[in-house]
Amino acid sequence: MAEARSVDTRERILDAAEHLFMAHGYEGTSMRQITSGAGVNLAAVNYHFGSKESLMQEVFRRRLDWLNDERMRVLNALESEAAGKPLKPSQIVDGFFGTLLRMADDEERGGVTFLRLLGRTLTDPSEFIRTFLAHEYAEVVDRYKEALFKALPDVPKAEIVWRFHFMLGATSYAIAGTDALRLVTDWQIEEEDATDRLDRLVPRLMSFLLGGLRAPLPQFSSPTVDL
Amino acid sequence: MAEARSVDTRERILDAAEHLFMAHGYEGTSMRQITSGAGVNLAAVNYHFGSKESLMQEVFRRRLDWLNDERMRVLNALESEAAGKPLKPSQIVDGFFGTLLRMADDEERGGVTFLRLLGRTLTDPSEFIRTFLAHEYAEVVDRYKEALFKALPDVPKAEIVWRFHFMLGATSYAIAGTDALRLVTDWQIEEEDATDRLDRLVPRLMSFLLGGLRAPLPQFSSPTVDL
DNA sequence: CTATGATTCAAACGAACGTATGAATTATAA
DNA sequence: TTATAATTCATACGTTCGTTTGAATCATAG
Incomplete structure (x- = not known):
C-alpha cells in the first residue's frame, strides 16, 4: 500500500x-x-471519500470525535471528583x-475555522447534515443534560433542556465570528485588539x-409580567 | 397596466x-x-424580480420593513412614556x-415560516445576504443599543454589545425551530403540546x-474563576 | 526486476443550474 | 374596436454541477 501520498491528499482535501x-x-x-484549493485532482475527493456528502461528514468527524471525547473525559473527571x-x-x-x-486556540484541531464552520452548520437547512450532527452529539448531550438535571434539582427538566438549547444558540453566534448584523464593529471596541x-x-x-441558565423561572400564566 | 395577475404572481412567488x-x-x-411551487412560469421570477438574489432580498424586505418599523414604534412609545x-x-x-x-402568531406576516428562515439566514455564509441584512437592521439595532447603554450605565458598552450579540444567537436558535441537535424531543416534554x-x-x-444580559460581569485577568 | 495494487490524472458524462428570448396571451385605455 | 402595454409562456442558451471512466503513474512486496 502506498500511504504516504494518499494520507497527504486526504488531509489536504x-x-x-x-x-x-x-x-x-x-x-x-x-x-x-475544494480540489483546486487543496492542489489535488478533481477525482481525488470521490476516490478518497466517495462523495461530497461523505466528505462533509468526514470534515466534522475529524474534529468532533476529539471534542466529544474530551467533553466526556472532563465530565467523568468532574463527577468522580465530586x-x-x-x-x-x-x-x-x-x-x-x-x-x-x-478549540479556537488549538490550530491542530481546526482552530477558529472549524468553530465558525460548526457554528454556522448547526442551523444549516440540509437534512442530512442535521441528522448527522444530532447523531454525533447524542451521547455527550445526554450526559451533560443529566448532569444539569442533578445540579439544578429545583428547575423543571423541560426548562433546563430549553436553556441548554438557548446556550447552544448564543455560543454558536459567539463563534460564528462574523457578526450576523455587524453588531460588533471595530470602532466600538477600541480598548482591545483582535488577539x-x-x-x-x-x-x-x-x-x-x-x-441565563440560572435566571428566575418564567411565569407562564400571568400576562405581560413587568419585571 | 394589468396589475391583478402580476400582484398575485409576485405574492405567490x-x-x-x-x-x-x-x-x-x-x-x-x-x-x-420556486416557480413550480408557486404554480407560475419559470421566467416569472426574472420578470418580476430580476434575479434570484433580488428575489431573496424582496422575501426579507417584505417582512423586515414591518418588523423594524414596529420595533421603532415600540421603542419610541416606551421612551416618550419614560x-x-x-x-x-x-x-x-x-x-x-x-x-x-x-410574529410567529401572525400568519399575515409570515408566521413561524419567516421566523425560521430569518433565524437560519443570520448565520448564512453568503456575503450578499449578510450585507443586506446588516443594512436592513443597522438603524433599529443602533437605537436599541443606545437604549441599553442608558438602561445599564454601569455595564461597559462593549459588554452590552456582546450580550446583544449573544441574545441574538439564543433567539435565533429558539426560532430556528428544528433543534439543531435534537435537544428538545417530544418525549422529553410530555406536559405540553405543540400549540x-x-x-x-x-x-x-x-x-x-x-x-444573561444582567449577569455579573466577567473577570478577565484571574485564571479559572470558580463561581 | 517485476508484478501488483494504490493513487493520480485528463477527459468526459448527463443533469441541473440561472438566465434570456421572442412569440402568444391578457388587460387597459383611447 | 383597436392600439398599446403588461404579463405569461414554451423553449433554449451557455455554464457549472457532482460523478465516472480508463489509462497513466507511483510505491511496494516478492
Whole structure:
C-alpha cells in the first residue's frame, strides 16, 4: 500500500473543504473549488471519500470525535471528583461550552475555522447534515443534560433542556465570528485588539450563559409580567 | 397596466420562495422549485424580480420593513412614556426580541415560516445576504443599543454589545425551530403540546435573555474563576 | 526486476443550474 | 374596436454541477 501520498491528499482535501465550507457553506462550495484549493485532482475527493456528502461528514468527524471525547473525559473527571454530589452549573457549562471554545486556540484541531464552520452548520437547512450532527452529539448531550438535571434539582427538566438549547444558540453566534448584523464593529471596541478578543470571549460568554441558565423561572400564566 | 395577475404572481412567488428558502436554504433552492411551487412560469421570477438574489432580498424586505418599523414604534412609545428616564432592560429586550417572536402568531406576516428562515439566514455564509441584512437592521439595532447603554450605565458598552450579540444567537436558535441537535424531543416534554410550546417559548426565552444580559460581569485577568 | 495494487490524472458524462428570448396571451385605455 | 402595454409562456442558451471512466503513474512486496 502506498500511504504516504494518499494520507497527504486526504488531509489536504479535508483542510481545504473545512475552510471553504466555513466561508461559503456546503451548497455554496463546489468540488472544483475544494480540489483546486487543496492542489489535488478533481477525482481525488470521490476516490478518497466517495462523495461530497461523505466528505462533509468526514470534515466534522475529524474534529468532533476529539471534542466529544474530551467533553466526556472532563465530565467523568468532574463527577468522580465530586463523588456523587451534584456538580456546579458553572463546571458543567464550562465542560461543554468551554471545551468547545478553547478549540479556537488549538490550530491542530481546526482552530477558529472549524468553530465558525460548526457554528454556522448547526442551523444549516440540509437534512442530512442535521441528522448527522444530532447523531454525533447524542451521547455527550445526554450526559451533560443529566448532569444539569442533578445540579439544578429545583428547575423543571423541560426548562433546563430549553436553556441548554438557548446556550447552544448564543455560543454558536459567539463563534460564528462574523457578526450576523455587524453588531460588533471595530470602532466600538477600541480598548482591545483582535488577539485579545478571543481570550476575553470565553469569560464573556460564560457569564452570559450562566446568567441565563440560572435566571428566575418564567411565569407562564400571568400576562405581560413587568419585571 | 394589468396589475391583478402580476400582484398575485409576485405574492405567490414570494410565499413559495419564503417557504423553500426556509426548508432548503438559498443555495439549496432552485428557481424551478420556486416557480413550480408557486404554480407560475419559470421566467416569472426574472420578470418580476430580476434575479434570484433580488428575489431573496424582496422575501426579507417584505417582512423586515414591518418588523423594524414596529420595533421603532415600540421603542419610541416606551421612551416618550419614560420621559427621559432610562428604560427597564426587560422593556428593551421585549421590544426587540418579543416583537420578533410575536410574529410567529401572525400568519399575515409570515408566521413561524419567516421566523425560521430569518433565524437560519443570520448565520448564512453568503456575503450578499449578510450585507443586506446588516443594512436592513443597522438603524433599529443602533437605537436599541443606545437604549441599553442608558438602561445599564454601569455595564461597559462593549459588554452590552456582546450580550446583544449573544441574545441574538439564543433567539435565533429558539426560532430556528428544528433543534439543531435534537435537544428538545417530544418525549422529553410530555406536559405540553405543540400549540402550547410557542406560547411558552416567549417567556422562557425572555427569562433566559434577561438573566444573561444582567449577569455579573466577567473577570478577565484571574485564571479559572470558580463561581 | 517485476508484478501488483494504490493513487493520480485528463477527459468526459448527463443533469441541473440561472438566465434570456421572442412569440402568444391578457388587460387597459383611447 | 383597436392600439398599446403588461404579463405569461414554451423553449433554449451557455455554464457549472457532482460523478465516472480508463489509462497513466507511483510505491511496494516478492
